[in-house]
Amino acid sequence: MASQQNLPDGTQAGVQTFGTREFEILVGFAARLGEELAYRQRIIARLSTNLANHRADLATQGAYIDQDAIDNSIRIIRDEDALLQNLMTRLDTLQMEIYDIYITIGMGVGTIFIEYAGWASQGAE
DSSP: OEEEEEOTTSOEEEEEOOOHHHHHHHHHHHHHHHHHHHHHHHHHHHHHHHHHHHHHHHHHHTOOOOHHHHHHHHHHHHHHHHHHHHHHHHHHHHHHHHHHHHHHHHHHHHHHHHHHHHHHHHHHO
């Protein structure tokens, strides 16, 4: 959003502002993505453990190998890994957007100080 700021000498300076609500939405979305990422990592770890246990049981018992179950577990792990990679990419993008907002806010604040310093120095002359 753009707004105008009235300076003490009656002039106006353009100021770029961001609503707190928009920023909270971005931060909240990043937090939810982080939670989803952690959830997906737990699923992959559990599936990997189950697969390793299943293979270990088969190896020790010499039992019939259920190749379909193993293939299905591998497919699920790959699908979850693809989702995990997608979430990580989205989270990285969102973190960069939040960083850009911080920079823009900092530049806006810096602009206000520079404009105010310019106004103050003009008044001192």
